[in-house]
Amino acid sequence: MRDQLERCLGEWRELEEEFRQLQETHKVYRQKLEEVTSLQTACSSSIHRQKKTLRDLKHSLQRCKPRASPEEFALIQEISSQIKERQNAFFDMEAYLPKKNGLYLNLVLGNVNVTLLSNQAKFAYKDEYEKFKLYLTIILLLGAVACRCFLHYRVTDEVFNFLLVWYYCTLTIRESILISNGSRIKGWWVSHHYVSTFLSGVMLTWPDGLMYQMFRSQFLAFSIFQSCVQFLQYYYQRGCLYRLRALGERNHLDLTVEGFQSWMWRGLTFLLPFLFFGHFWQLYNAITLFRLSRHKECKEWQVFVLAFTFLLLFLGNFLTTLKVVHTKLQKNKDKVKKL
Secondary structure, rough: OHHHHHHHHHHHHHHHHHHHHHHHHHHHHHHHHEEEEHHHHHHHHHHHHHHHHHHHHHHHHHHHHHHHOOOHHHHHHHHHHHHHHHHHHHHHHOOOOOOOOOHHHHHHHHOOOOOOOOOOHHHHHHHHHHHHHHHHHHHHHHHHHHHHOOOOHHHHHHHHHHHHHHHHHHHHHHHHHHHHHOOOOOOHHHHHEEEHHHHHHHHHHHHOOOHHHHHHHHHHHHHHHHHHHHHHHHHHHHHHHEEEEEEEOOOOOOOOOOOHHHHHHHHHHHHHHHHHHHHHHHHHHHHHHHHHHOOOOOOOOOOHHHHHHHHHHHHHHHHHHHHHHHHHHHHHHHHHHHO
16 A cells, blocks of 8 residues: 555656646747747738838839830849849748738638648648548549439439538638648639539529429539549649659649649640530530520529529630630740740
8 A cells, every 4th residue: 555655656746847847848838939929020010011112112113114224224124023033032931920811711710810830730731631622522523423323312412512512612711721821822713612612502502393403414414524524633733743843843832723724734735625625514504504594484593693603614714724725835935936
């Protein structure tokens, strides 16, 4: 009994000593945290002042250009180039500083700091995002095949459409967090997921009936094709991004996207026919729905709204892809001329 008591007292003394060390470590941690917060505030304020001054300087230089001599013009061009590089440096710095959330994140999450302050945390979150897209693409593919071939029930269609809504909603939130942490995804490929969320939500509210059944098979077939293309894109884009990052040509937070971008040109041009086919299938969906909206039995508002949304997706996807391809071909022509 005495030996057991002595062991307990010994363990208690060890715990007391460990607790005192923990208190000291936590005290140092809080001091360092306050220092980091102070440094973050100082950096953010300095960047804000620099940006404002650089904007004013840039406008002043533009006004000086028409009256500048050749030497002065060359100097203005050099300074303008350095200003552009400085702005890129600010972008990289801000990726490691807390910033205010955009309107969308404020509505969804509130005023919560979503900035990840270490490279390890940023890369881990980005990889988690990519895995989420891959796994959900496979699940959606299997769900669309099941609904199209085996499960001809309205309730299973509702589950599939709800999964689409949840998937795209989650993508928009995760992408907003990644953008806050320095990811350079922008333009239509960000808006594309918001439009897809809206479209999936309207599909979810579309009541069963003649119009729904006339479009159901076409929509599920399109979903199967879209998931297959996204699955192919994921693997080829991931490999392409890996090579470009190894060469130092791409940012480590760049993401795979549903569309076609200039950095994908190497080894991915064979995907273009599939992408364009998918874009025109969206146009075909829009035309089908516009025709259904004029059907004498059509009473649902969802038909016309879905037609307009598919048309918007087609225009955004097709024109953006076409612009990227045109820009890339133009750059290739310029390189050939220089040679």
